[in-house]
Amino acid sequence: MMHAVHDLMFLYLLTCLGQNGHGSEIINGKNVPQNSMQYMASVQINGKHVCGGFLVSEDFVLTAAHCYKNSPMEVVIGTHNLKKVNNNKMRYSVQTCKHPQYDKVVSGNDIMLLKLSRKLQLDKKVKPIQLARKEIKAKDNVKCQVAGWGITETNDKAVDVLRWVDVPLIDLNVCKKQWTFEKVTLPKGVICAGGIKSENGFCQGDSGGPLVCNGTAVGVASFNMKKNCIYPNRPNVYTDISKHLSWIKNILKKKQC
Incomplete structure (x- = not known):
């Protein structure tokens, strides 16, 4: 019974957090300078940003498992400005690899790899971390x-x-x-x-x-x-x-x- 109450409280918390328990944007921050943080990726659905992510190899981006949606997901890599996206070069469809032990945020293992549809070309604008x-x-x-x-x-x-x-x-x-x-x-x-x-x-x-x-x-x-x-x-x-x-x-x- 106590476990059930705990889960209900956490579900309430995540509902208050937003859909799927998403975290938030940057508070009291500054714009990232050009030619820095070249590993950053925007995880998107239907062309809209839903989560952040970051490049860890020529083939994979790392993100949170709770960002998964039962819809085709894409990542944009190689720009700091999401209004300046070259779809042919910067947009990639992905295969989702959620951690096998992820169930919900309360259970931990909130991590997921995204396999890019094609190997990207590393350059001064795109570098893994x-x-x-x-x-x-x-x-x-x-x-x-x-x-x-x-x-x-x-x-x-x-x-x-x-x-x-x-x-x-x-x-x-x-x-x-x-x-x-x-x-x-x-x-x-x-x-x-x-x-x-x-x-x-x-x-x-x-x-x-x-x-x-x-x-x-x-x-x-x-x-x-x-x-x-x-x-x-x-x-x-x-x-x-x-x-x-x-x-x-x-x-x-x-x-x-």
């Missing part, structure tokens, strides 16, 4: 950023130009305690950054984007609190990439789900 090999912790005192095309304030509209912001890592024990106030038990294998200790964080439309620390992707944006991007409130939650490296590498090696 290195993935973290080990768990990162707040005590490591590293500088981290999150980027995306999401909304820039609660109930606002999404942006066309990619934005980024610095976010502080949050100690996992502090993060867990903060989320107990929402009657939420965090799943295993997550990282917390932003949302508290600063006014910076992500918002609707930023789910699936990378948490980048010292130039390395360490997390995948998963969820924030009740669609509320007026920070500080509760820590933003990311899937810990280091916990899924073997699964990622296996798919990249086989080049199929």
